[in-house]
Amino acid sequence: MAETAAVLDRADCPDLAARLHAAVDDVLGAYDRKQAVESADREILGCLREVEESCLKNPPQVGQLLQIQRAARMPTTAGGPGELESFAPPTRPGVEIRILPGLTTWLAVIDSIAVVLPKQQDRPERERTVLRAPAVLAVATWAFHQARPAPPLGTALPQLSQLEVRILRCLSAGLKDEQAARRLEISVRTYRRRVTSLCDRLHASSRFEAGVAAAKRGLV
Structure with a gap:
């Protein structure tokens, strides 16, 4: 200790x-x-x-x-007196x-x-x-x-749209919400909603974890 x-x-x-x-x-x-x-x-x-x-x-x-x-x-029950104990x-x-x-x-x-x-x-x-x-x-x-x-073994990998892949790339690049939204040509509100949805689908508790999970699974 x-x-x-x-x-x-x-x-x-x-x-x-x-x-x-x-x-x-x-x-x-x-x-x-x-x-x-x-x-x-x-x-x-x-x-x-x-x-x-x-x-x-x-x-x-x-x-x-x-x-x-x-x-x-684990030992199994012997058949009778004097018999050797066997193991399962x-x-x-x-x-x-x-x-x-x-x-x-x-x-x-x-x-x-x-x-x-x-x-x-x-x-x-x-x-x-x-x-x-x-x-x-x-x-x-x-x-x-x-x-x-981790997700249960055998869990199917989520299928990502082209926009979702681009969002994950923005996350991995460390872009701020406003920068990412401009690059993707969507509103900041839509971008944040999409990010939240991606985190849920990838079983990630943060944006950073979502990027890590996507990279490990070869999604981006």
Whole structure:
């Protein structure tokens, strides 16, 4: 707990993504990245690969926070005295995904005992590291609960009109409402109404999140 408190004190930036980066970077500096992967780490990485194949259908994306709960192998009732206890096959892991705009990596909290994240951003699907430091676990879990829930897996992507795509581009460019309305040749009132509608369709709580969600989904 002392390590956790120290890292949180140093990561005093009010931005959630920045605090998470600070905690992870602080602990990564104390690790030898050339250490051999332990058996327990291989099990953790195997669980993440299973989630990618069965639920995500691809590697985690930048800005995603995953919480994964592996299912335990439960013993079945023995047939009679003296018989060996058998175990039922494990079920699929439980997975919840949340989105944290501004986070330039992804991470997965598994069983509340380990955090998995990419070692190199240019090879996020191949180079992974497993951390068990209390500081990283505490901040990652806290960030997950503060982040915005992602749309349910399999949710169809919204179809955007040409005007809506242009509005999202104005948002990503940081234009003020009046500037964007003039560029699009619509009234400021219509522009603001369209922006509100887009945020609802993209499950975004702000204009910034709407731009991030659209870019991640390849809508603009």
